[in-house]
Amino acid sequence: MANDKVFRLLGLFFLALLLFNFPILNLFSQGGSLGSIPVLFVYIFLGWGLLILFTARLVESKPEQNNKTR
Amino acid sequence: MDAGIIIFISIAYVTFLFLIAYLAEKREKAGRSLVNNPVIYSLSLAVYCTAWTYYGSVGRAATSGLGFLPIYIGPAIIAPLWWILLKKIIFISKSQRITSIADFISSRYGKSTWLGIIATLIAVFGIIPYISIQLKAISTSFDLLVTKQSAVYRHAEIPFYLDSALYIAIALAIFTILFGTRNLDPNERHEGLVAAIAFESILKLIAFLTVGAFITFWVYDGFGDLFQKAMDNPGLSRLFSLEAAGINGWEWFWLSFLSMSAVMLLPRQFHVAVVENTNPNHVAKASWLFPLYLLLINIFVLPIAIAGLDQFPSGAQEPDSFVLSLPLAYGKDILALFVGLGGFSAATSMVIVAVIALSIMIGNNLVLPLLLRTQAFQEEQYGNLSGRLLGIRRVSIVVVLLLAYGYFKAVGEQYSLVSVGLISFTAIAQFVPSVLGGIYWKRATKMGALSGLLAGFGIWAYTLPLPTMVEAGLIPIHFMEHGPFGIELLKPHELFGLHGSNHITQAAFWSLLFNCGIYFFVSLYTSQSPLEISQADIFVDIYKYRKGSSDYDIMRRQAKVQDIRILLNRFLGEPRGNLLLNAYENTQRIDLSQQQVAGADLVNYVETHLAGAIGAASAKIIIGSITKEEPISLEEMFKVLEQTKEIMQYSKALEKKSTELERTTRQLKDANEQLKELDRLKADFITTVTHELRTPITSIKALSRIMKETPGLPEEQIQEFLTIVVSESERLTRLINQVLDLEKIQSNQKNWTLAPIDFAEVTEMAYSGLKQLMRDRKIRHELKIENRPIEVMGHNDRLTQVVVNLISNAIKFCNPNEGAIKVNLRQAGDMAILEVRDNGKGIPKKDQKLIFEKFTQLNDETRGKPKGSGLGLFISHSIILQHSGVIYVRSQPDEGTAFLVEIPLLGTGENRGDEE
Numbered sequence A: 001m002a003n004d005k006v007f008r009l010l011g012l013f014f015l016a017l018l019l020f021n022f023p024i025l026n027l028f029s030q031g032g033s034l035g036s037i038p039v040l041f042v043y044i045f046l047g048w049g050l051l052i053l054f055t056a057r058l059v060e061s062k063p064e065q066n067n068k069t070r
Numbered sequence B: 001m002d003a004g005i006i007i008f009i010s011i012a013y014v015t016f017l018f019l020i021a022y023l024a025e026k027r028e029k030a031g032r033s034l035v036n037n038p039v040i041y042s043l044s045l046a047v048y049c050t051a052w053t054y055y056g057s058v059g060r061a062a063t064s065g066l067g068f069l070p071i072y073i074g075p076a077i078i079a080p081l082w083w084i085l086l087k088k089i090i091f092i093s094k095s096q097r098i099t100s101i102a103d104f105i106s107s108r109y110g111k112s113t114w115l116g117i118i119a120t121l122i123a124v125f126g127i128i129p130y131i132s133i134q135l136k137a138i139s140t141s142f143d144l145l146v147t148k149q150s151a152v153y154r155h156a157e158i159p160f161y162l163d164s165a166l167y168i169a170i171a172l173a174i175f176t177i178l179f180g181t182r183n184l185d186p187n188e189r190h191e192g193l194v195a196a197i198a199f200e201s202i203l204k205l206i207a208f209l210t211v212g213a214f215i216t217f218w219v220y221d222g223f224g225d226l227f228q229k230a231m232d233n234p235g236l237s238r239l240f241s242l243e244a245a246g247i248n249g250w251e252w253f254w255l256s257f258l259s260m261s262a263v264m265l266l267p268r269q270f271h272v273a274v275v276e277n278t279n280p281n282h283v284a285k286a287s288w289l290f291p292l293y294l295l296l297i298n299i300f301v302l303p304i305a306i307a308g309l310d311q312f313p314s315g316a317q318e319p320d321s322f323v324l325s326l327p328l329a330y331g332k333d334i335l336a337l338f339v340g341l342g343g344f345s346a347a348t349s350m351v352i353v354a355v356i357a358l359s360i361m362i363g364n365n366l367v368l369p370l371l372l373r374t375q376a377f378q379e380e381q382y383g384n385l386s387g388r389l390l391g392i393r394r395v396s397i398v399v400v401l402l403l404a405y406g407y408f409k410a411v412g413e414q415y416s417l418v419s420v421g422l423i424s425f426t427a428i429a430q431f432v433p434s435v436l437g438g439i440y441w442k443r444a445t446k447m448g449a450l451s452g453l454l455a456g457f458g459i460w461a462y463t464l465p466l467p468t469m470v471e472a473g474l475i476p477i478h479f480m481e482h483g484p485f486g487i488e489l490l491k492p493h494e495l496f497g498l499h500g501s502n503h504i505t506q507a508a509f510w511s512l513l514f515n516c517g518i519y520f521f522v523s524l525y526t527s528q529s530p531l532e533i534s535q536a537d538i539f540v541d542i543y544k545y546r547k548g549s550s551d552y553d554i555m556r557r558q559a560k561v562q563d564i565r566i567l568l569n570r571f572l573g574e575p576r577g578n579l580l581l582n583a584y585e586n587t588q589r590i591d592l593s594q595q596q597v598a599g600a601d602l603v604n605y606v607e608t609h610l611a612g613a614i615g616a617a618s619a620k621i622i623i624g625s626i627t628k629e630e631p632i633s634l635e636e637m638f639k640v641l642e643q644t645k646e647i648m649q650y651s652k653a654l655e656k657k658s659t660e661l662e663r664t665t666r667q668l669k670d671a672n673e674q675l676k677e678l679d680r681l682k683a684d685f686i687t688t689v690t691h692e693l694r695t696p697i698t699s700i701k702a703l704s705r706i707m708k709e710t711p712g713l714p715e716e717q718i719q720e721f722l723t724i725v726v727s728e729s730e731r732l733t734r735l736i737n738q739v740l741d742l743e744k745i746q747s748n749q750k751n752w753t754l755a756p757i758d759f760a761e762v763t764e765m766a767y768s769g770l771k772q773l774m775r776d777r778k779i780r781h782e783l784k785i786e787n788r789p790i791e792v793m794g795h796n797d798r799l800t801q802v803v804v805n806l807i808s809n810a811i812k813f814c815n816p817n818e819g820a821i822k823v824n825l826r827q828a829g830d831m832a833i834l835e836v837r838d839n840g841k842g843i844p845k846k847d848q849k850l851i852f853e854k855f856t857q858l859n860d861e862t863r864g865k866p867k868g869s870g871l872g873l874f875i876s877h878s879i880i881l882q883h884s885g886v887i888y889v890r891s892q893p894d895e896g897t898a899f900l901v902e903i904p905l906l907g908t909g910e911n912r913g914d915e916e
Helices: A002-019 A039-060 B003-029 B038-048 B051-068 B070-082 B085-096 B101-108 B113-147 B164-180 B191-219 B222-232 B234-240 B249-265 B267-275 B282-298 B301-311 B319-329 B333-372 B375-379 B386-410 B417-429 B431-440 B446-463 B465-471 B478-482 B492-497 B503-525 B530-540 B542-547 B561-572 B574-588 B600-614 B616-626 B634-709 B715-747 B759-776 B796-813 B872-882 B909-915
Strands: B755-758 B780-785 B791-794 B820-828 B831-838 B886-891 B897-904
Touching (some): A002 B070, A039 B051, A039 B070, A039 B282, B003 B113, B003 B191, B038 B249, B038 B267, B038 B282, B038 B333, B051 B070, B051 B113, B051 B234, B051 B301, B051 B319, B051 B333, B070 B249, B085 B101, B085 B249, B085 B267, B085 B282, B085 B431, B085 B530, B085 B542, B101 B113, B101 B267, B101 B333, B101 B446, B101 B616, B113 B164, B113 B333, B113 B386, B113 B431, B113 B616, B164 B191, B164 B333, B191 B222, B191 B282, B191 B319, B222 B234, B222 B301, B234 B301, B249 B267, B249 B417, B249 B431, B267 B333, B301 B319, B319 B333, B333 B616, B417 B431, B417 B446, B417 B503, B431 B446, B431 B530, B446 B492, B561 B574, B561 B600, B561 B616, B715 B872, B759 B780, B759 B791, B759 B796, B759 B831, B791 B796, B791 B897, B796 B831, B796 B872, B872 B886
Parallel strands (some): B780 B820
Antiparallel strands (some): B820 B831, B831 B897, B886 B897
16 A cells, blocks of 8 residues: 555656656747636646645545545 | 834844744643644745745746746655655654754764765855845845835945844844754754744745735736736747746756755755654645645746836846835835735745754764864863853854855845855755665765765856856956866866856756766775664665664663763753653663663663764764774674674585485485386396296196107107207206306305416307307307417306307397307407407497396397396306406497407416415
């Protein structure tokens, strides 16, 4: 169980490293906007928020007890 | 605004912080810790956000758009790994009572004093530019609030005694001393400090969000309006594309990498995340709460930058102070004051924690180890040292802040906050190989870490701080433009000819490349001391040690209880020293006053607690001065090795025994097989002999009965029958004689008397006896005897028997259609050699040995039924042995068989013994 968690966290780390670096980042860096908000701004802050969400879900998933409500 | 009001508010604010700290410490003493919860822990980590974040990010965003973000995205990317990495570092540090990043590195590599010193120097010199930008931010925001204009005068141009920045530095030093060095905590934990930092984190976040919201939603009509305005302005719309803003992927990657390492390894981050940590499980919540904090504090950065550029198109205001100048421009003085307070809290929190962390390092890892080696100090046996330790820290706090002020005054002022801050990040990233390698790679050695750190630090110093001094006029300008001594490859901003990347990027790349490479290769080619090996094991396998704590009792040291008492009193003060010893007595249920000598357990206990107060390297030296043995002496190491060797030898012996046993078993099995084979042969032989016996008896019986029961049988018929009966009887006799012979030869071998005889005569006699038979069977035959007489010591009848035997065999087994037999007798050297050759089927190699055995008859389909008793060759073999000779066979399948007999000639040494 604990080992699975380690690998999931590592996976999330590498995914984030990929998504928040060039060349992926550059795909959203060509200008343009999403309802008057720049695409790059939306991509980064939305992605950042999702990263926080996934990190929270992973680290708080304790096999012994449910800690989410604490 | 009146300067007096601002100063009053600042002092009131600081007093409030002290109140918070006081309350937190009071609650800690009462056992109801305020800071022992994950939210406070996460907020204390937000000390990462300094004036750099508060003012500098907007300044950076004004020139490079979202290019300010890698510094905050990096920590968010690495945060998922905190649960793995940071937790491990916390476990290690708690078990080793580690109090700083320098202490961590020193402790990992054998509690090396030198490594502690180097790491401390890197940290101090690396962080000084960082502290200087906090001074700059506080003083410029102060100037701005007072005069409402930026850049009225330059700090470098006014005398230091009129400079507000100097007084800010001094105030911060006093503040830090009051906060961090009131007493000496053996674990370096300051709950009051953490509580104050957490409060500051909340304040700076609220202040920044307030100003962000004010600008976005009051000055403009929300994000949409603001961004729309920027996109309509060609000068501003470039900020929405990284490449247009001058950020490339390489730079982005390095900035996020630097921030990933900084968020864990910066001295103040290490201090709040590891040293002040109350519970390792808080890391879980912090790994998402802290990135969330970063996200919130960054969301308004770009809007504020755009607003600043939009409102002040002339460039009248410094982008680094847009956060303040925007509310001032709209006449919101109270808001500006609140925002200024937020910036003040961001800067002070960083300065306090960073300087405390540095002062712990300087005291424990730099000054104390050097002091402990001086003779005067060692002779001075009594007196309280904890006072002196605090003194060292206070002095180092003042020194660090004055150095930061000096850097600010000399160079810091001309640079933006971010570009100076990044210099510090790059310095701290030099710790990455030693720390990461230290907790995952046991083979990493002290020499590797030392040389890697030195190389990385050297390149850092050469490529980053040095050029800033050039621009401050401390070093001639041609040094930058043409390199030292005109060597272009060594130009600090284009080291080794690397063009086209920004100087932070290239400095980070080269310094880390050399750092990692040297760390790795030197580690591979150097060896570790026993202490290094045991420390490496603890660091890498910390979870193993946590489970079975008694497992690592490697330190076998003894010391006098009295000495320990004195030592503790000296370094921790008497009350705390007694407290520690009492705690030990209680947990171990012993009375130390009854004991003269303290065992290894107590010595280790004292050392880890001392390490908390004065660092691992210093504690090692001090404990070493009162203990009898060095940690794991060489002899002990040898003893352990010896034991291991003995065990290995024992197991090898066992292994040998077992192979021997196996071999014996195999031999026994073989012998058993042989016996079985012999048994089978004997059974076969008996069957054969019985059959051979029955054949003549049957014919004798039949013929005799015919003669008896048939009267009037013709005379010649009777004659013929009688001849057969006689010959069959003779055959019977012969067979029986042979069997008897065998027994005789075997039982009384020594009873023969050998006499000189002519072997040629014997051979000729035997040959001529069989000539008729060969003629009858139409076998070509030939006898050749060279150099007769051939005299040997022998038994006439026995030798004759051998020759007859061999020739009979040849007759039996030669080619049935065109048989040919050659008998040859000659002399060769000392030997008489008799060769009897036939042209039969030959004998397969595997049977050639077997045929001289008792009862052997070659019996296969092609050869048909055996024709002899199976004793002939065995008898011959026995006889020849009695003549000190040999008998052997040479044969190839289908090329006939040659039997050879060699007997020593008369007069040679072999026979003389027998003659007597």
